[in-house]
Amino acid sequence: MKKLLTTLLLLTGALCAWAGPDPALVRQLAADDNSDKIAAIQQLAAAAEPGTAGILQAMADDSLYVLDDKLFVFDGENTLDAFSGETVELPEGADTITVNNRLRGELANALAALKLFDEDRAVRLNAARELQSNVGAELAPVLAKAKASESDPHILELLTTAYAKATLQDADPAVRLAAVAALAEVQTPAVRSLLLPLTDPANEADKLVREAAIQALKTIERSLAWGDTLAAVFSGLSLGSILLLAALGLAITYGVMGIINMAHGELLMVGAYTAYVMQSLFRSHFPELIDWYLPAAIPVAFFTAAAVGVLMERTVIRWLYGRTLETLLATWGLSLILIQAARVIFGAQNVEVANPSWMSGGVELLPNLILPWNRVIIIGFALFVLFLVWVLMNKTRLGMFVRAVTQNRPMAGCVGVPTSRIDTMAFALGAGIAGLGGVALSQISNVGPDMGQGYIVDSFMVVVVGGVGQLAGAVWAALGLGIFSKLLEGWAGAVIAKIAILVAIIIFIQKRPQGIFALKGRFADQ
């Protein structure tokens, strides 16, 4: 009786002093039984009185003290009385309230719910996001309250979802029905697993709710399927753009000039290591411009790889024109030398090339479709390089000469085209483009001495499928192979997909030995 009286007294006192949380509930936070504590937390959160957040936060931080009937909040400097809010001395013998993991979870939820009433939009948004997962029925009242006072449409949307999740187990079928209807609008995998139990009569007695849930699941499945397919197509495009970058240089050296360059993968490696070197240079000399190392690496990589290409062409390849099998072996030798050189210079371990900050993160189009910026940028970069090559080959004098030499070498020589210099230039161009591809690769895969070996088979496949001597063929083949293999990966796994692609290419070559885009003309024997 005395206790009740004091409570009443304190209650009135507190209400007069500052409209704080219900002292009885606050007192209950110090209860011996955990379920009493939880009940108190939930009710405090549901009431959402001002001042509650401070107390709960203190409890979560292990700085809520209890002595007999009194609770104290220690905010780092001062100790406040939990009921009156007055600054007091922490009495001797006051103990913190024990908080276990379960309580911590409850506290986090309750705090998030309380933050829904914050002035700051960003705080409210974060809280609403936090409440999207593991939200319980006890938060329904506070969510309803927050919903009523929320003006921001985005937060409101999140709150509606959270409210629907919280009321999914409500006793009233009409409330459950409304919750299902609200959730049907949110198409994420998590909602799917929430709605799935409701289709079972064992869990859900009401027929209307069951039907609504089944209906909602159908829409969600459809939208998720779309998201999955789009995600596969996007990663296919991304893979295709990488293949394209790897194969474009090859399309020039092999497709146009007929040189089998097995060291092509190592030219990619040269480009990737150039990006690494540029990154180190920027780190040590211009740390404030570190995000710009990548754009700076692009021209440097082009010219480095082109220089390596010129060296290769002048010393080895030029003596082997027309002897393709020998070229293959000699360039394989070159590739071994380049690999070992990279090992000696940079060590056998992979080196770390970081994404610049503007390339990290992504854009979320659908709940299960996130496009990472680095992939998007690489697709754009591939298009840029493609455009560059197209312009070079079709709109410049060099490109014209290259095409002339390809079509008829002696005739081109007769009309004054310096064929041997054109060979060197064209090979350098192909090598430089490989260097550009290497820069792109450095952003998404490991940079190491062996990195080029993984791409050589793939890039030859692109050129072979696309048809020799055709840039357009290489583009279509790269995109086709990329998308096809990603879609296959979706239901067969990466290795099986790769094998299936290789087998498909072998069969495809049976039907069209000249590739998709065959050169027009008759070739009895070559």
Next chain:
Amino acid sequence: MSAITSALPLPASGRVPLTLRVFAALDRKAWIALGVFLALALVVVPVLHLALPPENAFHVSTYAITLIGKIMCYALVAVAMDLIWGYGGILSLGHGLFFALGGYAFGMYLMRQIGRDGSYGADLPDFMVFLDWKELPWFWLGSDSFGWAAFLVLAVPAIVAFVFGYFAFRSRIKGVYFSIITQALTYAAMLLFFRNETGFGGNNGFTDFKRILGYSITAPETRLVLFGLTAIALAATLVFSAWLVKSKFGRVLTAIRDAESRVMFIGYNPLWYKLSIWVISAVLCGIAGALYVPQVGIINPSEMSAANSIEIAIWVAVGGRGTLIGPVIGAFTVNLAKSWFTVSFPEYWLFFLGLLFIVVTLLLPQGLVGLWKKIMSKKQGAQA
């Protein structure tokens, strides 16, 4: 044996008995060389290994026997490669696949021979226990029988080569296209064998063999028998190849290499000639693989890597294409250099190998045998 061309003029028709034709495949000098080689491998090496104590300067160590045995397997592969490349003009970059298939086929038998001596003490090979498999997959049926394993060693490479070759040659894929596609083939197979679910031990492949036909696989006697068998297989392959390239079949094959269209217009169908030599070459590789695995004691998917298959081509190129002794010389030169380099200067081996590829293609298109011939003819020219 460098002068492989026979002194005996042969009638074109098949009236001469086969034994005589096989005998005529090599000239007198070559037969003597072959005899010396076999005597060394079958008598001298075993005696020096078993009879002499390890301290003796003439003792042949286990390391040397394993190394030479391994290189003889490689030489066998190189001869097989030369048949298809040197005589058929088809550069395969996928011969490592057939070698590994033969090795895996025989490795299955060796795995079963471990019995319950594996680290899990189970009936199944260790890696299957590790994967929690309860019984052997269907393709392991019969793998405990030596005869079946030996059959698989021949049949699996033959079937794979036949199916692939039939489709490739039928659509007249040749030259570089063919090389790249064979490379893709072996690459795909390597990926497949890397998977644990494929049932061939995944990454680790087969290893830790204990015995073969009941004999301990590490016993010196077993090693010597395997060594001798490899030598016999190599010698037999050389004789067989010499006979083959000199037969009518071999001549048509060479003609296809030099002018396929012309041969076709005369009325031959190149498909079956190419396909036959392709399958023969694959089977020889399979045999080499089967001999390689018990001597080296391990087989794993990296044998199928594209790099390995290209290395086979360089053995042939270094020795000299289109001669039969060339590949053997090449395989020995390159691999001895490799074991010396990887021990003494591991950093420089790839530089050396890379330079070898370049130097041989640029300066020695006929390989060491061609160089030898050139030097000899210069000498003779100087004497005359």
